[in-house]
Amino acid sequence: MAKIIVDSASxxxxxxxxxxxxxxxxxxxxxxxxxxxxxxxxxxxFLEHMENSPNGAKSAxxxxxxxxxRYLGDESVFVVTLSSKLSGTYQSAVxxxxxxxxxxxxxxxHVFDSLTASIGEGLIALKISDCIKxxxxxxxxxxxxxxxxxxxxxxxxxxxxxxxxxTGRINPYIAKIASLLNIKPIxxxxxxxxxxxxxxxxxxxxxxxxxxxxxxxxxxxxxSRIVGISHVKCxxxxxxFKDELIKTLKVKDxxxxxxxxxxxxxxxxxxxxxxx
Numbered sequence: 115m116a117k118i119i120v121d122s123a124s125x126x127x128x129x130x131x132x133x134x135x136x137x138x139x140x141x142x143x144x145x146x147x148x149x150x151x152x153x154x155x156x157x158x159x160f161l162e163h164m165e166n167s168p169n170g171a172k173s174a175x176x177x178x179x180x181x182x183x184r185y186l187g188d189e190s191v192f193v194v195t196l197s198s199k200l201s202g203t204y205q206s207a208v209x210x211x212x213x214x215x216x217x218x219x220x221x222x223x224h225v226f227d228s229l230t231a232s233i234g235e236g237l238i239a240l241k242i243s244d245c246i247k248x249x250x251x252x253x254x255x256x257x258x259x260x261x262x263x264x265x266x267x268x269x270x271x272x273x274x275x276x277x278x279x280x281t282g283r284i285n286p287y288i289a290k291i292a293s294l295l296n297i298k299p300i301x302x303x304x305x306x307x308x309x310x311x312x313x314x315x316x317x318x319x320x321x322x323x324x325x326x327x328x329x330x331x332x333x334x335x336x337x338s339r340i341v342g343i344s345h346v347k348c349x350x351x352x353x354x355f356k357d358e359l360i361k362t363l364k365v366k367d368x369x370x371x372x373x374x375x376x377x378x379x380x381x382x383x384x385x386x387x388x389x390x
Contacts, residue, residue, distance in 0.1 A: 117133060117135065118191075119193045121139075121203045122140050123140060123201070133243050140175060140201070140375075145163075145167050157372075157374075160378070161346075165383070175201050177206060181206060190222040192226070198227045199308045204225065232373060232387040233342035234266055269301065269325055270381060271325065273382065273385050298315055299311050299314045300325050300328065313328065325388070337363065340365070341356075341366075341367070341388060342388070343356060343388055344372070344387045345387075346386065347383050349370070351384070355386070
């Protein structure tokens with residue numbers, strides 16, 4: 115038996131899995147209010163607080179204890195976390211692994227640094243689930259998932275930069291100019307766990323076309339891949355992008371999920387993330 119543990123930035127639905135999966139929530143801070151990023155989170159309420167606050171919303175990694183209690187049981191455990199360059203979640207999961215082994219003894223627990231976020235984490239978890247279903251050994255699952263992580267690509271399109279400005283991640287002057295000129299940056303994971311900007315265009319439609327060009331140029335095997343899209347309250351955009359991917363690149367399949375609070379802090383309302 116085996117189970118998968120993900121953090122709440124994974125933006126993945128439990129009904130997609132054939133094996134047990136558990137979510138460890140991050141905590142989201144807006145001024146003096148704390149939101150737990152779990153299934154009880156009211157996204158509209160959280161977004162309203164975030165958008166109305168003059169201060170930036172921030173996320174806090176789960177404690178090692180949050181992971182430790184989920185490591186209990188007889189199953190082998192596979193853990194997928196946010197990129198270690200974006201959050202302390204990976205470090206908490208690893209520390210919990212050491213705590214478990216010291217207190218309870220030998221057990222198979224492997225923690226993956228996803229080097230990505232959002233639906234990218236979710237696709238890694240789905241890959242692990244598929245390996246479990248095929249009956250691969252624990253070590254074979256680790257090797258297969260690591261290979262998948264190294265080949266993964268993640269991009270995102272933002273509609274606005276509000277919270278990124280509030281948290282100091284984007285210069286307010288640059289963000290204002292970008293907004294006035296309707297500039298849409300195409301950002302994503304750099305393959306090492308950090309975020310970088312790949313290109314920028316004027317206008318959303320041009321940004322979508324350019325993103326599809328970037329995917330085509332950098333992913334020769336895109337037709338064999340499953341693409342995940344996680345959106346922040348912009349389902350229609352996600353569906354339109356899915357249709358364009360299928361028509362233009364003939365991808366194998368596309369999954370659409372709604373982002374949870376952690377990713378909404380970075381993507382803001384109207385933004386979406388694409389991983390494959």
